Amino acid sequence: DAAPQTRSFEADVAKLLHLMVHSVYSEKDVFLRELVSNAADACEKLRYEALQQPQLFGDDAQARITVTVDSESRRLLVEDNGIGMSESDLAEALGTIARSGTKAFMDRLGSDKEVEGNQFIGQFGVGFYSAFMVADRVDVASRCAGADTAALWSSDGLGTYTIEPIDPSEAPARGTRVTLHLKEDAGGFTQASLIERTIRDQSGHVPVPIFLKDGPDAEPRQIADGAALWTKSKAEIGEDEYKDFYRSLAGQFDDPALTIHYRAEGLHEYNVLAFVPGSRPFDLFDPERAGRMKLYVRRVFITDEAEILPRYLRFVRGLVDSSDLPLNVSREMIQESPVLSAIQKGVTNRVLSELEKIASHDDDRYRALWNDFGSVLKEGLYEDFGRREALLGLARFKTTSSGEAWRSLKDYAAALKDNQTAIFYANGTDAQLLASSPQLEGYRARGIEVLLLTDQVDSFWVNSGIDFEGKPFKSVTQGMADLDLIPLPEGERSPPADASAVNDFIAFAKATLGDSVTDVRASERLTESAVCLVAPDHGVDRQLERLLARAGQ
Ligand code: ADP
Numbered sequence: 001d002a003a004p005q006t007r008s009f010e011a012d013v014a015k016l017l018h019l020m021v022h023s024v025y026s027e028k029d030v031f032l033r034e035l036v037s038n039a040a041d042a043c044e045k046l047r048y049e050a051l052q053q054p055q056l057f058g059d060d061a062q063a064r065i066t067v068t069v070d071s072e073s074r075r076l077l078v079e080d081n082g083i084g085m086s087e088s089d090l091a092e093a094l095g096t097i098a099r100s101g102t103k104a105f106m107d108r109l110g111s112d113k114e115v116e117g118n119q120f121i122g123q124f125g126v127g128f129y130s131a132f133m134v135a136d137r138v139d140v141a142s143r144c145a146g147a148d149t150a151a152l153w154s155s156d157g158l159g160t161y162t163i164e165p166i167d168p169s170e171a172p173a174r175g176t177r178v179t180l181h182l183k184e185d186a187g188g189f190t191q192a193s194l195i196e197r198t199i200r201d202q203s204g205h206v207p208v209p210i211f212l213k214d215g216p217d218a219e220p221r222q223i224a225d226g227a228a229l230w231t232k233s234k235a236e237i238g239e240d241e242y243k244d245f246y247r248s249l250a251g252q253f254d255d256p257a258l259t260i261h262y263r264a265e266g267l268h269e270y271n272v273l274a275f276v277p278g279s280r281p282f283d284l285f286d287p288e289r290a291g292r293m294k295l296y297v298r299r300v301f302i303t304d305e306a307e308i309l310p311r312y313l314r315f316v317r318g319l320v321d322s323s324d325l326p327l328n329v330s331r332e333m334i335q336e337s338p339v340l341s342a343i344q345k346g347v348t349n350r351v352l353s354e355l356e357k358i359a360s361h362d363d364d365r366y367r368a369l370w371n372d373f374g375s376v377l378k379e380g381l382y383e384d385f386g387r388r389e390a391l392l393g394l395a396r397f398k399t400t401s402s403g404e405a406w407r408s409l410k411d412y413a414a415a416l417k418d419n420q421t422a423i424f425y426a427n428g429t430d431a432q433l434l435a436s437s438p439q440l441e442g443y444r445a446r447g448i449e450v451l452l453l454t455d456q457v458d459s460f461w462v463n464s465g466i467d468f469e470g471k472p473f474k475s476v477t478q479g480m481a482d483l484d485l486i487p488l489p490e491g492e493r494s495p496p497a498d499a500s501a502v503n504d505f506i507a508f509a510k511a512t513l514g515d516s517v518t519d520v521r522a523s524e525r526l527t528e529s530a531v532c533l534v535a536p537d538h539g540v541d542r543q544l545e546r547l548l549a550r551a552g553q
C-alpha cells in the first residue's frame with residue numbers, strides 16, 4: 001500500500017479550523033445538524049442522479065442515515081448511503097471552503113478575533129468543519145454510488161489532512177461514514193439519549209429516515225421517519241399528528257389554538273404549516289422578540305432566523321418549505337432574496353386572515369386567543385402601518401360598558417353619541433381603577449363608552465397618530481374640547497354656575513398653583529368630583545408620561 005498522501009488545508013480552512021478547535025462556542029451540538037444535513041444532502045443528490053441512472057441504487061434504494069454512539073471508544077459515527085465521495089471529491093470538498101455561508105463567515109471574521117467569531121458559529125452554520133468543535137480527529141470513509149473503490153480522509157484539524165485509498169470493505173457499501181473521535185470535554189456526545197434528543201430537535205424532519213445505534217453492535221432503532229408532515233395533504237393528517245408535530249416543533253405541551261396548513265401556488269410555491277399555541281410561550285416577552293418560524297428549502301432545514309413573520313406575530317410557531325429558493329443559498333443571502341419577501345408577505349397576510357376568520361365567527365375561541373396574544377398583536381399597530389387596518393379590526397378592548405366581554409372598534413363606532421367624533425380611551429394599569437377615575441365622570445354622565453387600556457404597549461400605539469374609520473383616538477386626560485360638544489342629558493345637567501364665583505375660584509387656583517399647571521379651566525367633564533388633572537390637548541398623555549418618567553426620560 002502507498003503511504004497516505006499528506007496535504008495542507010487551504011489558508012481559509014486552516015483559519016476556520018483553528019477557530020473550531022479552540023472554540024468556546026457553547027452550543028456545540030450544531031455539528032450534529034451539519035453532519036446529518038450533509039448526509040441527507042448526499043441521499044438527495046443520489047435520489048436526483050438515480051432519476052437518470054436507476055442502477056446507481058443497486059439493490060438498496062431506501063435512503064438512510066445511521067448514527068452510532070460508541071461510548072467505550074468515545075466515537076460517534078454518522079453514516080449515509082448517499083452519493084459518496086471519490087478521492088478527488090474528498091480533496092475538493094473537505095480541503096477548501098465550498099459553501100458561501102462559510103465564506104461569509106470568514107469575511108466577518110478578523111485575523112484573530114476568536115471570541116467574536118465564536119458568536120457567529122451557530123448563526124452561519126459552518127458546515128463539516130464544525131465537527132472539530134467536539135472531535136480531535138475526524139475520519140471520512142467514502143465510496144461513490146456505483147464505484148468499486150473507496151477512500152479515506154483523515155485529519156486532526158491542525159493544518160493538514162491525509163487522503164488514501166482503502167479497501168472497499170472498510171467503507172460503507174455505498175455512501176459516507178464520518179467518524180468523530182470525541183475530545184475529552186465532549187463526553188456528553190457519547191450519550192445516546194443526548195444524541196437522540198438533539199437529532200429529533202434539529203433534524204427530526206430531514207427528508208431521510210434516521211436510525212440510532214447505541215453501540216457498534218446494537219440494533220439500529222429508527223428515531224426520525226424522514227417523512228415531512230407538511231408535504232402531506234390535510235386529509236391525510238390526523239389531529240393527533242398535527243398535535244405531536246406541534247409539540248415537538250414548538251416545545252410546547254399544550255394543544256395548538258389554531259393550525260394553519262396550506263400550499264401557496266402561483267408565482268412562488270411553498271408549503272406552510274403554522275400553529276398559534278394554546279397558551280403563552282415562555283419566551284413571549286423576551287427582549288429579543290425573536291420569531292420561531294423555520295425556513296426549509298425542499299424539506300431541508302435552512303434557518304429559523306429568516307424572520308418570516310413580523311415580531312408582533314412571534315407567538316406563531318411553524319415552518320415554511322420553499323420550492324423556489326436555491327438549496328445552496330447561504331443563510332445570509334436568503335435574507336435578501338425577493339422570494340423570501342414574497343413568502344413573508346404571503347404568510348403574514350394568511351395568519352392575519354385566519355385570525356380574522358375566527359374573530360368574526362367564533363367569539364369564545366377568539367376571546368381566548370386575544371387574552372393570550374392581544375397585547376403582542378397590538379405592537380403591530382405602530383410597527384406595521386401597512387396592516388394597521390387589519391390589526392385594528394382584530395383588536396379587542398375592555399371598555400366602560402363591556403363588562404367582562406371584549407369590544408371591537410366596529411362595535412364601539414356603531415355606538416357613538418351625537419357629535420362624538422373621537423374614540424375615547426383611559427390609559428392606566430388597572431381597568432377597575434380606571435373605570436372609577438373622576439376623569440371619566442363627564443363621559444359616564446353622557447353615556448359615552450371609553451376604552452380602558454391597560455397594556456404597556458397601549459401607550460405607544462394610541463400616540464402614533466392612529467385613527468379608526470376616520471376617528472382619532474383621544475385620551476380622557478387630554479383636553480376637553482371634544483367632550484364639551486356632546487350635550488349632557490337633561491337629568492345630568494347641573495344648575496348653571498355663578499360665573500363670577502367660578503372666575504374668582506379660577507383666579508385663586510392659578511395664583512396658588514403657579515407654574516405647576518399650564519392652565520385652570522371650567523369644564524362640564526366632571527359631574528361628581530370638584531376638580532381633576534388633565535393633560536394639555538397636544539401634550540404627552542398622562543400614562544405615557546408616567547412610563548417615560550419610570551424609564552428615566
Ligand atoms: P455544504 O454542505 O454547505 O456544501 P459542508 O462544509 O457541510 O458544506 O460540506 C462540504 C462539502 O462536503 C459538501 O458540499 C459535500 O460536497 C461534501 N460532503 C460532506 N459530507 C458529505 C457526505 N456525507 N456525503 C457526500 N458529500 C459530503
Ligand code: MG
Nearest residue numbers: 034038127128
Ligand atoms: Mg453541509
